[in-house]
Amino acid sequence: xxxxxxxxxxxxxxxxxxxxxxxxxxxxxxxxxxxxxxxxxxxxxxxxxxxxxxxxxxxxxxxxxxxxxxxxxxxxxxxxxxxxxxxxxxxxxxxxxxxxxxxxxxxxxxxxxxxxxxxxxxxxxxxxxxxxxxxxxxxxxxxxxxxxxxxxxxxxxxxxxxxxxxxxxxxxxxxxxxxxxxxxxxxxxxxxxxxxxxxxxxxxxxxxxxxxxxxxxxxxxxxxxxxxxxx
Numbered sequence: 213x214x215x216x217x218x219x220x221x222x223x224x225x226x227x228x229x230x231x232x233x234x235x236x237x238x239x240x241x242x243x244x245x246x247x248x249x250x251x252x253x254x255x256x257x258x259x260x261x262x263x264x265x266x267x268x269x270x271x272x273x274x275x276x277x278x279x280x281x282x283x284x285x286x287x288x289x290x291x292x293x294x295x296x297x298x299x300x301x302x303x304x305x306x307x308x309x310x311x312x313x314x315x316x317x318x319x320x321x322x323x324x325x326x327x328x329x330x331x332x333x334x335x336x337x338x339x340x341x342x343x344x345x346x347x348x349x350x351x352x353x354x355x356x357x358x359x360x361x362x363x364x365x366x367x368x369x370x371x372x373x374x375x376x377x378x379x380x381x382x383x384x385x386x387x388x389x390x391x392x393x394x395x396x397x398x399x400x401x402x403x404x405x406x407x408x409x410x411x412x413x414x415x416x417x418x419x420x421x422x423x424x425x426x427x428x429x430x431x432x433x434x435x436x437x438x439x440x441x442x443x
Contacts, residue, residue: 260360260396267401279311281390283348285340285355286397286405289332290413304332305412306340308347309405318343321412333362334377336413337394341381345388352390358399358406366394 260266277284287306294301305321320339324332337355344353357363365378385392397406 260398263398263401266398267403270395270397270403274312277312277354279313279315282311282352282354283317283344284309284312284405285337285344285353286403286409287333287336287340287355287357288406288409288413289329289334289336289359290410290417291329291332292414292417301417302327302329302332303413303416303418304336304339305409305414305416306336306343307405307408307412308340308344314404316408317347319408319412321416323416330359330362331377332413332417333357333359334366334381336409337362337366338377338381338384341384341388341392345384349388350390353385353388353392355385355392355394356397356405357394358397358410360396363394363396 274284285306285308287304289302289304291300291302293299302324303321304324305319307319308317309315310317320343322339324335327335337357341353341355344351355366365375366381385394397403399406399410
């Protein structure tokens with residue numbers, strides 16, 4: 213009943229904005245005015261439950277991921293502020309696992325200049341995805357992050373033009389024929405892959421004494437390192 217009432221209100225609003233609406237199909241109206249249908253407007257955003265419960269569900273899912281056809285990528289970003297030197301360092305890291313196992317295939321980490329922690333989160337996912345495509349070109353890829361905002365944005369169908377780093381990820385993911393799925397995982401819940409990615413990102417954000425330079429651009433620092441294992 214309430215959905216039907218919403219439809220009536222929305223239809224009246226469309227008529228008020230576009231007088232010729234009486235001669236147009238409702239789908240054309242929504243397209244012309246860029247107004248989503250009532251069902252979309254009424255949809256609730258993705259809900260995440262208790263982190264302990266979500267961790268158990270993730271581990272259960274992980275146990276079903278076939279090692280023959282899938283790779284799981286864990287990525288993370290971290291930022292450390294050095295108040296005494298007035299410098300902020302941002303790092304990223306990823307680890308690629310064979311299916312749902314702890315068998316690591318590859319890992320990478322690096323430091324970004326002039327980037328926020330969200331940028332580092334996405335960059336880590338992008339680098340992990342790129343590396344996973346190289347070693348598992350015929351496998352389905354699962355990219356797992358503990359940032360709800362980043363996961364939600366990576367799963368959006370449309371992105372703003374300014375979201376370049378997000379766009380790069382989505383364009384690269386679209387070229388991987390077996391498919392790429394982005395999943396949210398609860399952080400700090402003893403999920404091994406997540407712990408490794410977090411440590412790599414934090415290690416990258418840590419700054420060696422005497423090597424600090426003011427951030428100049430969002431690019432990899434020379435501290436970037438990658439390691440690949442045979443599988």
